[in-house]
Amino acid sequence: MTETHAPLKLVVLISGRGSNLKAILEAIDAGELPAVVSAVISNRVDAPGLACASERAIDTLVLDAADYPDREAYDHALQGMIDLFKPGLVVLAGFMRILSPAFVHHYSGRLINIHPSLLPELRGLDTHRRALEAGHTEHGASVHFVTEELDGGPVIAQVRLPVLPDDNADTLEQRVLEQEHRLYVTVIQWIAEGRVSLEDDGLHFDGEVLDAPKQLEAA
Structure with missing residues (x-):
């Protein structure tokens, strides 16, 4: 008998176009993701994703x-706003703010982010240009639990793709973004199904400690 779970309640934070938000919503609409988006919050009134x-x-x-x-005052207000919806998971989908330690601690194990690099490489911004300038032959994206360390929380899963000889920052960004959508939906599905959790002794996947990020094949 297949174990069923109530849909995972999500609050999604965005700052811009919300392409990962759109991918999440489309997966929910298609019945592929056992979750519900309770609210979308932005720090920008003109964010297209709204x-x-x-x-x-x-x-x-x-x-x-x-x-x-x-x-700190902003994050305290943001926390109060999020908590009105009682989410099981807070999803950062292009939310361009560094979060305070108190905020991160409050959502420990319930706060995830997607980053356009193969963490721990290329933390921070402008990862596609930096990957090209460094001569990397591989690039990709990572989904991780958020901790106080910027882009430094435990990585749940990654997707890798080759850097092509004719890639520039824009083409590489677009190719990575296409993979991000599937990666984020997959990880949220794992969490919704109870397969992934952050415990005192580290990241767990299917009840066992995950020593290295899960690797998804690029589509």
Whole structure:
């Protein structure tokens, strides 16, 4: 008998176009992802991704950092807003803010991010240009639990693809982005099914300690 789980409640944080949000919503619509997006929150009122949620009658909220004196005050307000929806998982989908330690601690084991590099390589911004300048032959994306260390939390899964001889930063970004969508949906599905968790002794997958990130084949 197949074990069933209640849909995992998600709150998704965005700053821009929301392409990973769209991929998540499309997977839910198709019955491929046992989750529900309870709210989408942005730090930018003009984030195009908000429209994608509004079209599905999902609550959309904007929290402008200019209205708060510092990062800690902003994150405290953001935490209060998120907690109204009682999510099982908070999903960073292009949310371009560094989060305070108190915020990260509050959501420990329930906060994930997708990063466009093969972590721990190329933490931070502008990863595609940096990969090319460093002469990397492989590039990709990683999904990780968020900790206080920037882009440094335990990596759940990665997808790799070759850097092509004629790649530039734009073409490499587009190729990685296409793989990000499938990677993020897959990891959220694992979490929704109870297959992935962050425990005191590290990352667990199917009840066993995961010593290295799971690797997805590039589509």
